[in-house]
Amino acid sequence: MVTTRKVPTIQDVARQAKVSAATVSRVLSNPERVSEATRERVTQAVRETGYTINQAARSLRLRAARTILIALPDIGNPFYSNVLDAVVDEAALRGYGVLVANRFAGDASRLLNDYFLSSRADGLLLFDGGVDTALLQVLAMPDGHVPLVVSFDEVPKADVAAVLMDNLEAAERATAYLIGLGHRKIGHIIGPSRNAEPNPRLIGFQNAMRRAKLEVRPEWLFPGDYSMETGIAAAQAMLKSSELPTAVFSANDEMAIGLISTLRDAGVECPRDISVIGFDDITVASQFYPRLTTMRQPREQIGRLVTDSLIDILEGAAAPGAPRRIILRSDLIIRESTRALP
Amino acid sequence: MVTTRKVPTIQDVARQAKVSAATVSRVLSNPERVSEATRERVTQAVRETGYTINQAARSLRLRAARTILIALPDIGNPFYSNVLDAVVDEAALRGYGVLVANRFAGDASRLLNDYFLSSRADGLLLFDGGVDTALLQVLAMPDGHVPLVVSFDEVPKADVAAVLMDNLEAAERATAYLIGLGHRKIGHIIGPSRNAEPNPRLIGFQNAMRRAKLEVRPEWLFPGDYSMETGIAAAQAMLKSSELPTAVFSANDEMAIGLISTLRDAGVECPRDISVIGFDDITVASQFYPRLTTMRQPREQIGRLVTDSLIDILEGAAAPGAPRRIILRSDLIIRESTRALP
DNA sequence: GTTCTGCATGTAATCGATTACACAGCCCCC
DNA sequence: GGGGGCTGTGTAATCGATTACATGCAGAAC
Numbered sequence: 001m002v003t004t005r006k007v008p009t010i011q012d013v014a015r016q017a018k019v020s021a022a023t024v025s026r027v028l029s030n031p032e033r034v035s036e037a038t039r040e041r042v043t044q045a046v047r048e049t050g051y052t053i054n055q056a057a058r059s060l061r062l063r064a065a066r067t068i069l070i071a072l073p074d075i076g077n078p079f080y081s082n083v084l085d086a087v088v089d090e091a092a093l094r095g096y097g098v099l100v101a102n103r104f105a106g107d108a109s110r111l112l113n114d115y116f117l118s119s120r121a122d123g124l125l126l127f128d129g130g131v132d133t134a135l136l137q138v139l140a141m142p143d144g145h146v147p148l149v150v151s152f153d154e155v156p157k158a159d160v161a162a163v164l165m166d167n168l169e170a171a172e173r174a175t176a177y178l179i180g181l182g183h184r185k186i187g188h189i190i191g192p193s194r195n196a197e198p199n200p201r202l203i204g205f206q207n208a209m210r211r212a213k214l215e216v217r218p219e220w221l222f223p224g225d226y227s228m229e230t231g232i233a234a235a236q237a238m239l240k241s242s243e244l245p246t247a248v249f250s251a252n253d254e255m256a257i258g259l260i261s262t263l264r265d266a267g268v269e270c271p272r273d274i275s276v277i278g279f280d281d282i283t284v285a286s287q288f289y290p291r292l293t294t295m296r297q298p299r300e301q302i303g304r305l306v307t308d309s310l311i312d313i314l315e316g317a318a319a320p321g322a323p324r325r326i327i328l329r330s331d332l333i334i335r336e337s338t339r340a341l342p
Numbered sequence: 343m344v345t346t347r348k349v350p351t352i353q354d355v356a357r358q359a360k361v362s363a364a365t366v367s368r369v370l371s372n373p374e375r376v377s378e379a380t381r382e383r384v385t386q387a388v389r390e391t392g393y394t395i396n397q398a399a400r401s402l403r404l405r406a407a408r409t410i411l412i413a414l415p416d417i418g419n420p421f422y423s424n425v426l427d428a429v430v431d432e433a434a435l436r437g438y439g440v441l442v443a444n445r446f447a448g449d450a451s452r453l454l455n456d457y458f459l460s461s462r463a464d465g466l467l468l469f470d471g472g473v474d475t476a477l478l479q480v481l482a483m484p485d486g487h488v489p490l491v492v493s494f495d496e497v498p499k500a501d502v503a504a505v506l507m508d509n510l511e512a513a514e515r516a517t518a519y520l521i522g523l524g525h526r527k528i529g530h531i532i533g534p535s536r537n538a539e540p541n542p543r544l545i546g547f548q549n550a551m552r553r554a555k556l557e558v559r560p561e562w563l564f565p566g567d568y569s570m571e572t573g574i575a576a577a578q579a580m581l582k583s584s585e586l587p588t589a590v591f592s593a594n595d596e597m598a599i600g601l602i603s604t605l606r607d608a609g610v611e612c613p614r615d616i617s618v619i620g621f622d623d624i625t626v627a628s629q630f631y632p633r634l635t636t637m638r639q640p641r642e643q644i645g646r647l648v649t650d651s652l653i654d655i656l657e658g659a660a661a662p663g664a665p666r667r668i669i670l671r672s673d674l675i676i677r678e679s680t681r682a683l684p
Numbered sequence: 685g686t687t688c689t690g691c692a693t694g695t696a697a698t699c700g701a702t703t704a705c706a707c708a709g710c711c712c713c714c
Numbered sequence: 715g716g717g718g719g720c721t722g723t724g725t726a727a728t729c730g731a732t733t734a735c736a737t738g739c740a741g742a743a744c
Contacts, residue, residue: 706724
């Protein structure tokens with residue numbers, strides 16, 4: 001085996017600077033409580049020894065790991081991977097590491113055991129995907145208590161800090177945009193319904209249709225799970241229906257892409273024969289053919305906000321009282337996949 | 343503040359089972375060294391108290407965090423996010439957590455300080471992106487010694503375990519495929535050149551051209567960094583050149599997508615006017631218009647292999663001797679973005 | 685009956701950093 | 715010149731799990 005050179009400890013630094021370990025610790029965390037001269041000797045000794053703090057020892061003593069856990073339904077999804085990007089970046093700025101859990105599918109008790117009771121992580125960022133409100137309650141409860149910030153499609157009932165999107169209202173605006181273009185026959189690819197909760201993008205779609213006194217035809221409502229595959233499946237089902245809609249609102253961009261490419265194989269061209277609006281504005285949306293009209297979600301902003309909220313809570317900097325809820329606005333990005341009905 | 347109920351420690355379990363903490367520890371890690379009866383009392387006590395091991399204490403004592411660090415150039419890139427997905431999954435199966443570092447841009451010494459000298463992570467998965475061979479040497483050296491598995495475009499000179507792709511040979515095959523379709527005027531969008539190292543996909547392209555006695559025209563060689571933006575830039579540069587190539591080999595799919603969509607705006611249709619082959623086979627490649635011909639990289643397999651290799655090294659299960667190198671094969675996936683020259 | 689062997693369990697040291705408390709030295713004031 | 719206050723530093727306990735070593739006890743061997 002390789003002989004690993006011993007990593008220097010705080011004792012080694014103390015010996016080098018001819019002070020006690022306590023003083024070294026103070027220089028590192030409360031420099032103002034140490035005299036100028038000593039402070040300089042210690043700083044010098046730290047440099048000479050190449051000392052780095054041992055996080056395991058620090059965590060044990062302080063009961064804080066300076067690490068957060070992010071639980072995502074699917075890292076492979078470009079929406080989430082962009083959020084993760086921002087989270088990792090923001091956490092690093094504030095001196096925190098990020099552990100990743102993927103496809104945890106509602107097994108909140110395992111997260112609790114593996115990461116929190118075992119004190120590997122101090123707080124949790126929880127994204128959509130299989131955690132129903134009951135489990136959320138467990139996490140937020142005093143005895144399984146985990147500092148927590150969520151970002152969900154639905155507005156969670158449990159009393160937790162959250163960064164949310166204006167999903168319902170954005171879905172209304174997306175649908176209203178199609179209606180404004182003259183479309184009357186409009187379908188919808190539904191996003192996953194995690195909980196018993198109503199799906200806000202579906203509700204928004206229905207609201208806009210109702211307000212315009214348009215019929216929501218059940219055969220033009222397609223189930224989806226945010227994957228391209230379900231967009232493809234929606235296209236196949238659509239082609240079998242008695243009549244095609246002239247426009248479709250897809251609950252995310254990936255399903256819209258699957259839909260458009262599959263319809264094209266059957267000779268149905270977007271936007272010539274059918275207008276499609278997506279949701280998210282993932283990176284490829286602007287380069288797809290046709291360039292996708294979509295509701296943009298500020299992914300990076302979401303990532304930074306959830307991270308800052310969580311770390312504020314961890315460091316006691318969050319305002320006391322009711323947990324903070326932030327609601328962000330989605331923007332309509334008009335490109336080429338939608339057009340006015342002739 | 344919320345009154346957090348005290349998390350039970352090994353002492354609490356010991357008290358409950360009327361044994362010493364040492365015995366509880368033995369039941370948990372070496373059950374065969376404890377008598378049947380005691381073992382059962384302890385197991386029962388663990389269940390009753392809801393005990394979970396404190397990883398910070400365990401890490402401190404054992405000098406092992408059961409955590410690995412993955413350093414990626416860009417999580418937002420779908421190629422890497424799919425690899426990350428597999429890594430997180432495989433690591434979880436073997437009881438390891440995964441910390442993420444992103445866009446570390448060659449700052450290997452910061453990784454070393456923040457994660458290894460401070461014993462937050464036991465091993466490192468290092469992917470392409472700015473770590474040049476010199477820094478790699480530092481990490482692999484006995485005194486900065488970090489258990490390490492890399493996955494790079496280039497074959498690293500330093501003596502480290504690696505999971506590599508047949509980039510050079512795959513680039514040759516991609517180019518040869520275009521040549522086989524009758525193309526003579528072929529351009530290339532070059533991937534990022536991290537190091538002083540030669541870029542294997544570029545070399546493969548040049549080799550194939552040379553073998554077919556075709557000229558590599560410098561004005562058809564475009565610099566890129568794997569982002570869609572540089573694909574767009576390549577298209578703009580290409581449109582300014584004196585003559586268009588009839589085919590392009592792009593070092594990845596995202597740049598190919600940027601290229602195709604930008605050329606289309608100028609009336610240059612793929613594959614009618616120009617054939618394009620990509621690299622990676624990211625998820626959207628099969629749904630793009632035109633569906634992308636590409637060299638598929640087994641992203642999930644890469645993720646699982648690097649993770650298993652690293653954990654084998656950490657647990658001393660890796661065969662001694664020279665570090666293991668695995669080379670995986672890319673497959674040509676023929677779709678619609680390439681066609682025979684009329 | 686004494687000594688030996690081996691198994692099961694307990695005792696106590698250890699990993700490295702933090703911090704309450706103690707104390708030494710200094711200045712100031714009456 | 716003695717008490718009070720203040721500053722700077724050291725001592726030692728602590729966080730929770732692991733493990734070398736010690737010990738106690740049962741059964742075997744003589």
